[in-house]
Amino acid sequence: MGYPILFHLSFLFASLCILLISFSTIEVVNGGFSVNLIRINSTNVAHLLDTVQSPTISDNGVHIIEMSLGNPPTKYYGIMDTGSDLIWSQCLPCEDCFPQNYPYFDPKKSSTYTSVYCQEHECNQLEERNKGCSSNNQCRYTYSYGDSSITQGELALDTITLESSSGGVIPLQYMMFGCGHKNTGNFGKKMMGIVGLGRGPLSLISQIGSSFGGRRFSHCLIPYSNDNNLPSIMSFGSGSEVVGDGVVSTPLIKEESKPFYYVTLEGISVGDTYLSLHSSKGNMIIDSGTTLTFLPQKLYDQLVDEVKKQVPLQPIIDDPKSDDRLCYSSTNLQDPIITTHFEGADLQLKPIQTFYPSNVGVSCFAFRSTSKDAVGIYGNLVQTNYLIGFDLEREVVSFKATQCNAHHV
Known part of the structure; x- marks a missing residue:
């Protein structure tokens, strides 16, 4: 191919x-x-x-990117996920598909849709554990995610169309994507699949490569409590750089054969109280597809204890089944200010970034614990109201505090 x-x-x-x-x-x-x-x-x-870009919107704890798929191009809305690499869409014929507001993608209606066969180079881009072969020699895939979502289908090639800052369109042919015929999980009706933005060979950013002036992209995620229909943008290549006053950067730690963006968290401050994380480099993954932030148990326990000291309210039990969830009967918390200390980059977070509305009149803490030795996850709630740039040429990720609801198309 x-x-x-x-x-x-x-x-x-x-x-x-x-x-x-x-x-x-x-x-x-x-x-x-x-x-x-x-x-x-x-x-x-x-x-x-002219910057290549796509609109994004917030929806129930995830963020959705708008593109077009096929020829003629049809609108496609997928979860933007820096924690995985496959681009996939629900496809006809649907053996088991979740309901969506839009028609399922029909490969027969796209003049540029091409099947991938098992012996071809593109099929070998799948990891062995994700790869299969059908009776007619078509390349099959199976992907599962941390929230137990699963997609199964055929690996294929088709045209993906992005927008540009001048209002034009940029069609890209021979893009690898998963045509999903069996898809299960907790997906909303505005979602049609997932757009993998990780480092793996099948991701959108890897396939684009340096076509637009460098392997880099940036996004600005709108806080959970803002208007879900208010758009922001995601930019690719030249023009996506995060620059100007107030920019801080941290090195990306590369792990061979893994699609994740690893960074090093050195500690967390609650107000003026510093909590150190004694751990190895590359101990956190920046993941736009995960809502909450997951920390090692010891650091999480220290963080919760300190938050309880600094919030002048009595915690409530919002969900008896989740005894580690910290919640308050308030939707207008002003404190505490939490700072995440990455290698070379301190990011100050306000309650709108560290608490989320759970039930009516209730705010819950956007952090959870993970096992002692597991790598942590820096979720999308704490990423909101930051313009975040991933630069794979320089191997850094940069942050700039930004009102993302003003960073629109």
Whole structure:
């Protein structure tokens, strides 16, 4: 099949010809392109950098990215997940699919849909434990997730279309994705699948590669309690860099053959009280597909004890089945301010990022415990209201405090 990411050259050529009618010059910049716009009835020239991007929205503890799939392109809404690598969509025929608000993707209606067979290079991108072969030699996959969700189907190639900051579209052919015929789990009706954004070879960012000026992307997640229909954006390649005043960065710790973004958490502060985490490098995964943050038991217990000291309210039992959940009868907590101390980067978190609305009038702590030696997970609630950039060229992740509900398309 050759290299799995190719521009639809005929579309791109036609698009550039159309652009030439409206723009004076087009120049290649670091794998992307910039345009010099001549406004009608004006001699002023404005220099624009065209950034590849997609809208995102918040929905019940996850964040959904909007793209298009197939040719002609049909809208696709998938959970954005930096903790996995497969892109998949529910597909016809559905043997077992969860209900969604939109039609299931029909491969027969896409002129660019191509099956992947077991002997082909693309099938070998799957890990052995996820790979199978059908009776007609088609490449099969099975993926399971930490919340017990499962998707099964055929690995295929098709066109994925992204948007650009100038309002245009960027179609990418021969993108590997899972056409899921059996999918189970706790999915809402606005979701059609998952968009893996991890480091593995099947992820969106890995397949895009350096096509847009570098293997980098950024997102800005809107807090859980904000309007779910308010969009933010996710950007790719040139123009997605997190720069300016207040930016802090921490090194990414690379683990061979694993799709996760590992970073090093050194400790957590509650107000002025510092709680140290004595652990090895790469002890946390930044995961946009997990809602809560999971910490080693000892650090979690210390954190909860300190939060109880600093919140001037009596905790309540919100769920008798979950005795480790810390909740309060309040939706307007002002304290405490919690700071996560990563290697080289201190991130200050307000209660809107560390507590979430559970029941009416109840806020619960967005942290949980994990086993003693397990790697922790930095979930999406604590990532909200930060512009977060993953730069795989420099092997760093950068953070900038941002009102994400103003960071919209």
